[in-house]
Amino acid sequence: MSLADDVLDRAAELRERGETFVVATVVRVDPPTSARPGDKALIAADGTLWGWIGGSCSESLVRREALHAMGDGQPRLVKIAPDMAPEHEPGVVAHMSTCPRAGSVDVFIDPHMPRPVLLVIGDTPAAHTLIRLGATIGYETCAAHPGALASDFPEADRVIGSLDLAPSRPHATTWAVVATMGHYDEEAIEALLPYDVAYIGLVASRKRAATVIGVLTDRGNQGLERVRRAADSSVGGSQEEIALAVLAEIVAERQARQPGYSIVLPETAIDPICGMTVEIKGAMHTLAMGETTYYFCGAGCHDAFRVREGRAMSRPPRQVG
DSSP: OOHHHHHHHHHHHHHHTTOOEEEEEEEEEESSOSOOTTOEEEEETTOOEEEOSOSHHHHHHHHHHHHHHHHHOOOEEEEEETTOOOOOSTTEEEEEOOOTTOOEEEEEEEEEOOOOEEEEEOOSHHHHHHHHHHHHTTOEEEEEOTTOOGGGSTTOSEEESSSOOGGGOOOTTEEEEEOOTTSSHHHHHHHHTTSOOSEEEEOSOHHHHHHHHHHHHHTTOSOGGGEEETTTTOOOOOHHHHHHHHHHHHHHHHHHHOSOOOOOOOOEEEOTTTOOEEESTTOSEEEEETTEEEEESSHHHHHHHHHHHHHHHHSOOOOOO
16 A cells, blocks of 8 residues: 555545544655655644655645644645745745755645534424435534434434434534424433534424423523524424524524634744744754753754854954953
8 A cells, every 4th residue: 555545544534533634745846855746644633644745844834734724724735945935826825945955845735624513303304304405515414313213314424313412423513403393302402411512403483492491491401501492583484494594594603603623733943043943842853052942953953053053152252442
């Protein structure tokens, strides 16, 4: 198996687990450079990099741009060259390389964000319509109803035949709708409350929704302020129209929240010799002088700095007067 194939296999694994990552692909090089067109690397949300997109001169830059891309969800072309001037084209990021090999490389950064999950509880016309519409617009869909079979919701990516929602791995990009229409509204909401989901919507009339919240309050449930009447501003309509209004509300709110991905960028320092940005964590070439620690891109800059500082310290003091 080639290194590029291994990167794509890892990407498939992360996508299956619903994780955020970036696939970086070298699309153009101007030798001398250790990268070749088609080389690939995968960068995980914690900054871990698998694969190959060039040596230290390009790796740290690509890693940082990958983390930025995971933060805003936008792809970009990263151009790294020794004489690169800043570009102002949309989707293009230019970095000046200080690598002594003086080659250039263009890398396409492609962020892969988890698909939003639409979790629908109930076996009503509104529930089925929500699953169909959610699948159509690209949501990962999960239907939950006690006793449900996969054949009952053919459009759903996952079907859960109980109110144990753990198999759907509810998380911050899960949008949950209780469309049980009075059959087990309270139990469905109680099944959702332990999870930190983006949205809990109850399809019910205002009077019914108030009654459900009252019952849950009497039961001592916490976090009920997270529960809302789904599509509260919509007026009447059929079950299918109600489902459409609920999904429109979810789409609008999700778009308003973007970008909503919290990515921690690594702490960096500037190499005092070449000016390259160096990641502090895991830096191999460092030098402590007094209370200051210097970080270097490689042994060459490290040694040059030692020589420069040694010369500076050996110079006799200037005579004044």
